[in-house]
Amino acid sequence: MSIRLEQVMYTYGMGTPFEKTALNETNIEIHEGEFIGIIGHTGSGKSTFVQLLNGLLHPTQGTVTVDGIDVGLKTKAAMDMRHKVGMVFQYPEYQLFEETIARDIAFGPRNFGLSEAEIDERVREAMDFVGLDYQTYAERSPFRLSGGQMRRVAIAGVIAIHPEYLILDEPSAGLDPAGRREIFSGIQRWHEEKNITVILVSHNMEDISRMAGRLIVLSQGDIILDGEPLDIFSTQQETLRSAGVAVPPVTEVLQYLQARGFHLNDRVHTMDE
Ligand code: ADP
Incomplete structure (x- = not known):
């Protein structure tokens, strides 16, 4: 099970004076169960990349397959496959619109021909996952919540669809x-x-280093680094800096390494060998 990009390229406004290639030819595979962080300067192609993963954008060149199925096709299998890839956009609270929190979260599952009981079960489960008490909040208006709570409702709405891959664009x-x-x-x-599988676009290095097992760094439409956050933060500071990515202070990297039982001296020693 994986999302695979083969020779994928994306150009906005093809053939117009505003033509802009946002993603250069890219080959990459995202495996089931990974927690991936995506970082890069503004305009480096992060949003374009994640929208290609769930078929919201169709590649100008190449193919995107989810669990072996080409999501660019117009077949039912391709449409179903796209539901496996849930996407939480930036500022998702702006997409809330129902009168109650429960109805807002139920909106996605309602499209899948589930019974009312099954839909209610999904809503309860999703609210539990984002830490909103069902009894207290289900019948409240989503618009009277704090910013963080509204965003949790929006995330619950995506989780209620039971995606296998969850993409989050700057959720915090x-x-x-x-x-x-x-x-x-x-x-x-x-x-x-x-x-x-979680794919997290974030500017927050602390969030990334705490959670992601793999880090993808984009610069001007290219994936310039792809590896363990641990390795990248400790050995690629110069590359990160030249890509315009705010580099975490070395002390933070050290704390991060130590929290994972890793000692920088061990690494230097290993690399010298
Ligand atoms: P990021 O998410 O890293 O900020 P984007 O994927 O949004 O990067 O943008 C990558 C490049 O594509 C940028 O140069 C941006 O200006 C351009 N771009 C993004 N969306 C559009 C669009 N709808 N039309 C034309 N160019 C776009």
């Missing part, structure tokens, strides 16, 4: 540390318990 932008923790604790639990 504009939230305070408490709000960030609220957002991520449910996602991490969902990832660990259901082995769901």
Whole structure:
């Protein structure tokens, strides 16, 4: 099970004076169960890349397959496959529109021909995952919540669809540390318990280094680095800096290494050999 990009390229406004290639030819595979962080300067192609993963954008060249099925096709199998890839956009709270929280979260599952009981079960489960008490919140208006809570409702709406791959584009932008923790604790639990693949676009290196097992760095439409965050932060600081990515201070990298039982001296020693 994987999402695979083969010779994928994406150009906006092809054939117009505004033509802009946002993703150069790319080959990459995202495996089931991975937690991937994606970083890169503004305009490096992050949003374009993640929208190609779930068929929202069709590649100008190449193919995107999800679990072996080409998502660019117009077949039913391809449409079904796209539901396996859930996407939480930036500022997802702007997409809330129903009168109650429960109805908003039920909106996605309602399209799948599920019974009312099954839909209710999905809503309860999704609210539990994002840490919103069903009894307290189900019948409330989503518009009277705090920013962090509104965003959790929006994330619950995507989780209720039961995606196998969950893409999050800057899910914690504009939230305070408490709000960030609220957002991520449910996602991490969902990832660990259901082995769901998470693809997280973020400017927040702390979030990335705490959660991601793999880091992809984009620069001007190219994947310039792809590896363990641990390796990248400790050995690729110069490349990160030249790609315009805010590099975490070395002390943070060290804390991160230590938290994972890794000692920088061991690494230097190994590399010298
Ligand atoms: P990021 O998410 O890293 O900020 P994007 O994928 O949004 O990067 O953008 C990559 C490049 O594509 C940028 O140069 C951006 O200006 C351009 N771009 C993005 N969306 C469009 C669009 N709808 N039309 C034309 N160019 C676009």
